[in-house]
Amino acid sequence: MRDLLDHIxxxxxxxxxLALEQEPRRxxxxxxxxxxxxxxxxxxxxxxxxxxxxxxRTVFPTKPPAVQYALTPMGHSLMGPIRxxxxxxxxxxxxxxxxxxxxxxxxx
Amino acid sequence: MRDLLDHIxxxxxxxxxLALEQEPRRxxxxxxxxxxxxxxxxxxxxxxxxxxxxxxRTVFPTKPPAVQYALTPMGHSLMGPIRxxxxxxxxxxxxxxxxxxxxxxxxx
DNA sequence: CAGGATCCGAGCGGATACTG
DNA sequence: CAGTATCCGCTCGGATCCTG
Numbered sequence: 546m547r548d549l550l551d552h553i554x555x556x557x558x559x560x561x562x563l564a565l566e567q568e569p570r571r572x573x574x575x576x577x578x579x580x581x582x583x584x585x586x587x588x589x590x591x592x593x594x595x596x597x598x599x600x601x602r603t604v605f606p607t608k609p610p611a612v613q614y615a616l617t618p619m620g621h622s623l624m625g626p627i628r629x630x631x632x633x634x635x636x637x638x639x640x641x642x643x644x645x646x647x648x649x650x651x652x653x
Numbered sequence: 654m655r656d657l658l659d660h661i662x663x664x665x666x667x668x669x670x671l672a673l674e675q676e677p678r679r680x681x682x683x684x685x686x687x688x689x690x691x692x693x694x695x696x697x698x699x700x701x702x703x704x705x706x707x708x709x710r711t712v713f714p715t716k717p718p719a720v721q722y723a724l725t726p727m728g729h730s731l732m733g734p735i736r737x738x739x740x741x742x743x744x745x746x747x748x749x750x751x752x753x754x755x756x757x758x759x760x761x
Numbered sequence: 762c763a764g765g766a767t768c769c770g771a772g773c774g775g776a777t778a779c780t781g
Numbered sequence: 782c783a784g785t786a787t788c789c790g791c792t793c794g795g796a797t798c799c800t801g
Contacts, residue, residue, distance in 0.1 A: 548749065549742040550668075553661055560658075572783050583775055588784065598752025609782040610781085619748055626741045629734040634657040640727055641656065644706025680763050691795055696764065717762040718801080 557582055557590040566624055569615035665690055665698040677723035
């Protein structure tokens with residue numbers, strides 16, 4: 546459990562998974578899809594996800610080389626629970642912001 | 654969404670929520686329940702969760718003072734999605750470890 | 762008992778330059 | 782194109798001491 550949390554916790558990994566959900570993507574495509582991620586962080590996140598068996602990395606020996614990242618079956622199966630989190634977040638977004646504003650106001 | 658991820662990402666917050674799910678707890682009780690957390694990190698996590706409206710903090714003016722932390726309705730409602738993640742983690746624990754072992758072996 | 766304050770080392774993560 | 786390498790500021794987080 547701790548393990549999984551550390552993955553989700555990685556802050557970018559979940560966004561990467563979402564970017565790959567529809568179809569496999571290439572490195573620079575992902576870079577463009579995730580506006581605030583740096584090359585370095587994207588590389589790290591991809592390695593982390595690959596290590597966990599969530600994504601597959603395929604290198605095409607073209608020139609220049611192309612690298613494709615795709616969700617594994619296990620990666621896809623994780624999307625269910627993630628969707629459930631997203632649903633919650635959307636449903637409670639307003640309440641969440643309100644709670645924070647209230648708290649911050651009380652501290653001022 | 655980013656917001657929620659940052660919460661979950663806080664690495665301890667989810668564990669704190671789980672510790673509070675059954676019944677309200679006091680500070681030192683939580684400290685004992687979460688073996689590897691430091692006082693400082695527990696305080697931070699609690700503040701963060703309070704700010705987000707996930708938990709309530711109640712001070713009893715006894716001597717010495719007692720402070721109780723309890724899930725709010727919103728906090729409880731988040732447990733559903735979290736349970737779904739936990740279920741996934743339990744179901745895929747073996748596959749996850751295997752994937753990691755495989756990856757690490759390939760790198761060696 | 763519940764925590765704030767302070768100090769400090771380790772690592773996260775960005776920017777830039779370089780490679781196959 | 783898809784990275785790696787290096788430098789470096791900054792925050793995370795532990796340890797310790799102090800308070801109401």
